[in-house]
Amino acid sequence: MELSTAMRTTGTCRYFREDPVPDEVLYAAFDAARFGPQGGNRQPVRWAVVRDPARKQALADLYLPLWRPYYAGLNDGSVAANALPKTLLDANHFAENLATVPAILVLCAELAGLHPTDTELGRLSVVGGASIYPTMQNVCLALREQGVASAITTLLCHQEPQVRELLGLPDGFITAAHVVVGYPERGFPTRLTRRPVEDIVSLEHFDTPMFPAGATV
Numbered sequence: 001m002e003l004s005t006a007m008r009t010t011g012t013c014r015y016f017r018e019d020p021v022p023d024e025v026l027y028a029a030f031d032a033a034r035f036g037p038q039g040g041n042r043q044p045v046r047w048a049v050v051r052d053p054a055r056k057q058a059l060a061d062l063y064l065p066l067w068r069p070y071y072a073g074l075n076d077g078s079v080a081a082n083a084l085p086k087t088l089l090d091a092n093h094f095a096e097n098l099a100t101v102p103a104i105l106v107l108c109a110e111l112a113g114l115h116p117t118d119t120e121l122g123r124l125s126v127v128g129g130a131s132i133y134p135t136m137q138n139v140c141l142a143l144r145e146q147g148v149a150s151a152i153t154t155l156l157c158h159q160e161p162q163v164r165e166l167l168g169l170p171d172g173f174i175t176a177a178h179v180v181v182g183y184p185e186r187g188f189p190t191r192l193t194r195r196p197v198e199d200i201v202s203l204e205h206f207d208t209p210m211f212p213a214g215a216t217v
């Protein structure tokens with residue numbers, strides 16, 4: 001598969017087939033993904049693969065009390081439940097069926113291996129994540145290449161203390177995401193909704209589009 005095709009079609013999967021993802025498929029994905037960059041090559045990323053039904057249920061039980069109020073808050077009651085946007089209905093189906101997905105990859109990271117350079121700016125620090133999330137996206141792409149779909153989630157990071165206990169996460173390690181993986185029940189998306197290049201790239205000055213709409217490159 002072309003890399004650009006994988007990048008363009010690695011959407012968020014909400015419906016998974018029951019079949020397990022074989023160890024060798026996961027291995028190949030982790031093996032390719034570990035070449036993702038991290039600051040100072042400190043390699044802080046660890047993965048915990050959760051396939052045990054009781055442990056998946058425990059994660060789902062932690063997720064749903066976060067998801068359900070969020071979902072309820074998005075619908076003020078004026079819209080019939082089945083008339084909500086499809087993306088929301090799909091996300092709700094995903095949440096309500098989280099315990100039965102094939103696997104949940106818990107993305108962990110060693111805090112000491114992060115090197116955030118934006119902690120004194122008086123705003124949210126995000127740089128630490130730059131040593132974690134390239135590897136996560138690599139996993140999603142490497143799985144996509146092998147016909148396996150994924151859904152990145154972060155809602156459950158709210159419950160890190162409980163997840164820490166459930167997985168025996170040592171001190172100094174944190175949870176950064178929970179990536180649900182499995183074979184897609186409905187195939188892969190062909191066209192993801194994203195802003196066009198014209199809207200997101202500037203040249204030299206933030207106000208100057210590098211590729212103005214209508215111009216040919």
Ligand SMILES: Cc1cc2nc3c(=O)[nH]c(=O)nc-3n(C[C@H](O)[C@H](O)[C@H](O)COP(=O)(O)O)c2cc1C
Pocket residue numbers: 010011012013091094151152153154155156192193
């Ligand atoms: C950082 C991040 C956090 C996310 N967290 C959640 C989550 O907690 N629960 C969920 O259902 N989807 C979550 N998503 C999935 C997004 O809702 C999804 O990527 C977005 O709607 C775009 O979907 P698409 O990639 O299929 O176009 C998350 C995605 C990202 C990148």
